[in-house]
Amino acid sequence: xxxxxxxxxxxxxxxxxxxxEINFPDLKIDGILGGGGTFAICGSRMVLESxxxxxxxWIIDIGNDCPEEILSELKSWNTGGVFRFDFSRKCTxxxxxxxxxxxxxxxxxxxxxxVTITDLKTYPWMLNxxxxxxxxxxxxxxxxxxxxxxxxxxxxxVVIAWEPIPDCCSPEYLDATIKILSQIDILTxxxxxxAAFFGEKEPIDKINCERIARKFIDYMSKPGSGIALRCxxxxxxxxxxxxxxxxxxxxFHEKIEGDQNKVIDPTGCGNTFVGAFATAxxxxxxxxxxxxxxxTIASGACIEQYGLPKVSYDSDKNELWNDISVTDRINDYLxxxxxxx
Numbered sequence: 585x586x587x588x589x590x591x592x593x594x595x596x597x598x599x600x601x602x603x604x605e606i607n608f609p610d611l612k613i614d615g616i617l618g619g620g621g622t623f624a625i626c627g628s629r630m631v632l633e634s635x636x637x638x639x640x641x642w643i644i645d646i647g648n649d650c651p652e653e654i655l656s657e658l659k660s661w662n663t664g665g666v667f668r669f670d671f672s673r674k675c676t677x678x679x680x681x682x683x684x685x686x687x688x689x690x691x692x693x694x695x696x697x698x699v700t701i702t703d704l705k706t707y708p709w710m711l712n713x714x715x716x717x718x719x720x721x722x723x724x725x726x727x728x729x730x731x732x733x734x735x736x737x738x739x740x741x742v743v744i745a746w747e748p749i750p751d752c753c754s755p756e757y758l759d760a761t762i763k764i765l766s767q768i769d770i771l772t773x774x775x776x777x778x779a780a781f782f783g784e785k786e787p788i789d790k791i792n793c794e795r796i797a798r799k800f801i802d803y804m805s806k807p808g809s810g811i812a813l814r815c816x817x818x819x820x821x822x823x824x825x826x827x828x829x830x831x832x833x834x835x836f837h838e839k840i841e842g843d844q845n846k847v848i849d850p851t852g853c854g855n856t857f858v859g860a861f862a863t864a865x866x867x868x869x870x871x872x873x874x875x876x877x878x879x880t881i882a883s884g885a886c887i888e889q890y891g892l893p894k895v896s897y898d899s900d901k902n903e904l905w906n907d908i909s910v911t912d913r914i915n916d917y918l919x920x921x922x923x924x925x
Contacts (some may be wrong), residue, residue, distance in 0.1 A: 586723070586850065587652045589711070590638070590664060590707075591636075591638050591664060591707035592639075592641050592667055592709060592712040592713065592714070592813075593640060593641035593664055593709070593710060593712070593713040593714065594628070594632060594639040594640065594713070594714050594715065594717070594863055594867060595621075595624075595625075595628040595632075595634070595639070595640045595641070595713065595714070595715050595717065595859065595862055595863040595865050595866065596622040596641040596642065596710050596713035596716050596717070596823060597624040597625055597628070597641075597642045597716075597717040597719075597859065598617040598621070598642075598699045598701075598716065598717060598718055598719070598720075598728065599619060599620030599621025599622070599623075599624050599642070599701060599717060599719045599855065600619045600620060600621050600622075600645065600676055600696060600697070600698070601619045601621055601622050601642075601645060601646075601658070601675070601676065601701070601767040601781075601799060601821070602618045602619030602620075602622070602675075602676045602677065602678045602696075602777055603615060603616065603617065603618065603619075603650070603651075603654065603676070603678075604616040604617070604618035604619075604664070604678050604679075604680055604851065605677065605679050605680065605693065605757065606677070606680045606682075606849065606890060606892070607680065607681045607682065608678070608682050609683065610683070614639075614655075614855065615654075615892050616851075616890055616891040617654050617657060617658070617891045617892050617894075618678065618680075618851060618852055619646075619676070619678070619852075619904035620734065620747070620852075620855045621642050621643075621717075621719075621855075621910035622644075622658075622852070622855075622892065623852035623854075623856045623859065623886065623892070624642075624717050624719070624769060624855045624856065624858055624859030625640050625642050625661070625665065625860065626661075626852075626856055626860055626882070626886065626892050626893065627855070627856035627857060627858065627859030627860030627861070627863070627879065627882040627883070628640035628859040628860060628862070628863040629661055629663060629694060629895075630860055630878070630881070630882045630885065630905055630910050631860050631863040631864045631865060631867060631882070631910075632867070633903050633910060634662065634897075634903045637661065637662045637663055637664070638662065638663065638664040639664055640664060640665070640859075640863065641650050641663065641664040641665055641666075641707075641709070641710045641713060642665040642666075642699070643665065643666050643668055643699045643703055643704075643707070644658060644665055644666065644667050644668065645668050645670065645675070645676065645697045645699075646667055646668065646669045646670070646675065647670060647671070647674040647675035647676075647694075647876070648670075648672070648673065648674060648675075648765060649674045649675055649863060650673040650675050656793065657892070657894075660895060661895060664709075669833070670697075673694075674694045674695045675690070675694070676692065676694055676695070677693040677694045678690060678691070678692055678693060678702075679691050679692075679861050680851050682850075686897040688750075688850070688851070690750070691759055695770075699733050700731065700824070701728055701731035701735060702731065702735075702766075703711050704735075704798070705735055711732075711735060711736045712736075713742065714742060714743065714866045715742060715744070715745060715769075715860060715862045715863070715866045716728075716742060716743070716744055716745070717745050717747065717859060717862055718744065718745070718746050718747065719746075719747040719748075719855065719858075720746075720748075720749055721748070721749055721751075721752040721757065722748065722752060722757050722760035722761040722763070722764050723752075723757075723760055724809050725746050725748075725764050725768075726760070726763070726764050729744070729764070729767050729907055742877070743769045743770065743862060743865060743866055743870075744768050744769050744770070745768075745770040745772060745858055745861070745862035745865075746764070746768045746770070746771055746772070747762065747772055747773065747854070747855065747858050748773050748777060750777055750780075750843065751775035751904065753773060753776075753778070753780040753781055754780055754783075755781065755782065755783050756768035757781070758781045758782070760774070761781060761800075762800070762803050764801040765804045765805075766803060766804065766805045767806065768804065768806070768809065769806055769808065769809045769810075769860065769865075769896050770810065770811075770812060770858075770862060770865065771800060771804065771808070771809075771810075771811045771812075772811065772812045772813070772814065772854075772857070772858050772861065773789055773813070773814070773819075774811055774813070774814040774815070774854055775787050775793045775796065775814065775816065778793075778796045778797060778800070778813060779792075779796050781799075781900070782796070787815075789818075790815075790818060790821075790832065793813060793815045793818065793821070794821070794823075794830055796813075797811050797813050797821075797823050797830075798823070798828070801823050801825055801828060804825040804827070805825065807815070807826075808824075808825075808826075808870045809824075809825045810822055810823055810824040810825050811823045812857075812858075812861050812876060812879065813840070814853075814854055814857055814877070814883075816835070817835055817838060818832075818835070818881070819833050819834040819835045819838065819880070820832070820833050820835075820857070820876060820877075821833065822872040822873075822875070822876050824872060831872070831873060831876070832878050833876045833877065833921075834880075834921050835880065835884070836880050836881055836883065836884025836885075836887075836913075836917060836923070837884055837887065837888075842873045844885075846888050846891060847887050847888075848887060848889050849887065849889065849890045849891075850887055851890075851891075852886055852891075852892070853883040853886045853887050853925050854883070854888045856879075856882050856883045856885075856886040857880070857882065857883040859882070860875075860878045860879040860881075860883070861875045861876065861878065861879035862875075863878070864877075864878040864879070871925075873925050874925045876924055877914060877917065877918070877923065878910075878914070880917065881913040881914055881917055883907075884894075884913070884917075885905045885906055885913065888906055889906070893905045893906045894906060
């Protein structure tokens with residue numbers, strides 16, 4: 585974490601740190617590092633790597649029951665985040681439940697401590713971020729945009745990546761969602777959430793994934809804006825507001841023979857995707873293709889275990905995630921899918 589000096593962030597998440605309980609039909613695991621902010625920062629870190637690790641920023645609310653191993657893991661990332669200790673409360677804890685079709689349900693087990701734009705005023709360098717990650721309802725997204733415009737002179741120039749929360753992906757919230765899209769740079773739900781705004785089931789083929797995304801893209805009017813839609817085993821695709829062009833990217837673990845045994849836990853993969861995408865989007869001059877590649881390999885690393893991938897270093901001090909460097913992951917992915925960026 586920061587040590588008194590602060591770089592202006594490339595990416596700042598307003599998502600939370602949460603300790604997760606994960607329930608599959610035949611397995612229960614508790615005490616897992618998680619949270620939308622945590623996973624998003626992990627994705628950002630994989631793009632920035634250790635040389636620029638202080639350029640991803642967030643607030644980490646630590647309660648009186650945080651295991652030391654989780655605290656140590658968070659510190660090992662060396663991000664530009666701030667620990668906010670409050671021993672009068674417990675950490676925010678969440679329950680994740682999956683059915684046989686991997687549909688995820690979520691609920692809070694302890695009171696959540698939301699991170700706001702007002703909180704960032706205490707750490708003003710975060711307000712100078714080149715991008716912000718909001719994971720919230722459309723109404724809350726509107727509030728955050730208003731709060732940001734009131735405290736930041738550069739708010740019109742920053743990249744806003746909005747990840748709608750699943751509970752608000754329904755026809756009831758469609759009008760509010762459409763209203764906010766003109767202020768958003770990157771809209772990035774998953775395909776099931778996108779379809780749910782129209783009362784539809786999760787699309788299971790590429791044609792219907794694209795059809796659902798096109799229902800939103802005409803409302804996105806900021807220059808360079810677009811949608812990065814996460815579609816599970818189908819992979820992901822991006823669609824730009826200017827030309828409505830669509831390009832698909834296979835899932836990281838989809839095409840390797842026998843590789844499905846590396847798909848362990850999808851919890852947080854979407855958040856990780858968003859963090860990596862938004863960070864690469866800023867770092868590489870709004871290059872959608874490169875951003876989708878980084879987001880794909882980051883979420884691919886996230887799915888390989890329960891909780892977060894582990895960071896380590898080789899003998900040459902190169903950063904590794906689950907013992908594989910980001911560069912090697914990208915080169916492998918590009919080669920086997922015959923993609924150039």
